[in-house]
Amino acid sequence: MSIIAVRIEKPDDLNVIIGQAHFIKSVDDLHNALAGASPHLRFGLAFCEASGPRLVRHSGNDQDLVELAIKNANAVGAGHSFIVFLREGYPVNVLNAIKQVPEVCTIFCATANPVDLLLAGTAQGRGIIGVVDGGGPLGVETADDQASRADLLHRIGY
Numbered sequence: 001m002s003i004i005a006v007r008i009e010k011p012d013d014l015n016v017i018i019g020q021a022h023f024i025k026s027v028d029d030l031h032n033a034l035a036g037a038s039p040h041l042r043f044g045l046a047f048c049e050a051s052g053p054r055l056v057r058h059s060g061n062d063q064d065l066v067e068l069a070i071k072n073a074n075a076v077g078a079g080h081s082f083i084v085f086l087r088e089g090y091p092v093n094v095l096n097a098i099k100q101v102p103e104v105c106t107i108f109c110a111t112a113n114p115v116d117l118l119l120a121g122t123a124q125g126r127g128i129i130g131v132v133d134g135g136g137p138l139g140v141e142t143a144d145d146q147a148s149r150a151d152l153l154h155r156i157g158y
Helices: 026-034 065-076 089-097 143-155
Strands: 002-007 013-019 040-046 056-061 083-088 103-113 115-119 126-133
Touching: 002 056, 013 089, 013 126, 026 040, 026 056, 026 083, 026 089, 040 065, 065 083, 083 089, 083 115, 103 115, 103 126, 126 143
Parallel strands: none
Antiparallel strands: 002 115, 013 083, 013 103, 040 056, 040 083, 115 126
8 A cells, every 4th residue: 555645736816625525426415515506606526436447527607716626636536535626605505515415424614725735655555544734823813813813703794
């Protein structure tokens, strides 16, 4: 077995959701869940099929994001994994809808941070074993930091 890290390539302004599902219909169901979450949400998704023709299935309503999802899915190459890129929306707006898709087994991350996927490789193929999401802490928040966090959440409607 080998362990490798694959950096998810994305612009800083995009959010990404990476998970695992188990059925060819996952692409259609994920598309419907995302499309139903917000009329303004722009997204692209790709799913690595793990049996049969083993294709990278894809969908979305923004061709640039679809192409980016395909590129990253090919780089990851882990069976039954999916990747979703979001614009004009945040993971918090769609995670519950994605989790309700019956084929979804797990969500590994949902972030705008840089992401490295940790993959295990065997003779059979690759699987995601974890993620590195952003950087480590630089300190402990102060009362001013807590007030800034509360202000941000208020400004964006939470």
